[in-house]
Amino acid sequence: MHERIAVLERFAAARCVPRVVTDDPAAAQSFLDIAIGAGHEGVMVKAIESLYDAGRRGQSWRKVKPVHTRDLVVLAAEWGHGRRRGWLSNLHLGARAADGTFVMVGKTFKGLTDELLQSQTDALLEREHHRDGIVVYVRPELVVEIALDGVQSSKRYPGGVALRFARVRRYRPDKSPLEADTIDDLRALLPH
Structure with a gap:
């Protein structure tokens, strides 16, 4: 990494991105905060002894970005397939609107253990009010904490935003x- 940085600075200094080489967590956090403040999604953290491999990050490179959590309401869920067959898996998530209704903002099936899939399926079927194909619509009674990397503008969902990751x-x-x-x-999470 040291050699690569030296070569880049020698031949392409004007195109080099800002970087900090440190083992101090406070300095690393400060660098991340500056990057986020400048509108970047995060930073790449690389082991100093790692080798560059075009197109690959490998185990010694990590993308670090803030994780947000929001409490959203389950509006519906889709029956799973493959390993998740027989369970309601892909959740349709809604945020509260000013008029007290819920606006769909995305879907996710990530983060669900087998145990959670089973209890979630039972709880959702108790709240079912109708079906459309593989989608089971439920009374909006269950609140779920969702981790997300942010939101993006979306024409797909009526609230104008979609959840990222x-x-x-x-x-x-x-x-x-x-x-x-x-x-x-x-919407407050949208990039400025």
Whole structure:
């Protein structure tokens, strides 16, 4: 890595991106904060002894970016296939709108263990109000904490935003749907 950096600085200094070489967590966090403040999604952290391999990050390179969590409401779920056959898997997620309804903002099946898939299927079937093909629509009563890397503008969903890399953290039985995050909370995550 040291040799590669030296060659890049010698022949392409004007095109080199900002970097910091440090083993100090505070300095690394400061660099990440500056990158986020400048509108970047995150930073690449690379082991100093790692080798460059075009088109690959490998185990010694990691993308580090902030993870946001939001409490959203389950509006529907799709029957799984393959290993998830027999379970309601792909969740349709909604944020609270100003009028008290819920606006769909994305789907996810990530982060679900077999145990959670089973209990989720049971809970969703208890709340079913109709089906359309593989989609089971439910009463909007279950709040789920979702980890996401951000949101992006979307014409697909009525709220105008879509979740990026959404995954289930846990269900929130301690929260009512009226305490779920709003569509405006999600829009506030849009890049400026």
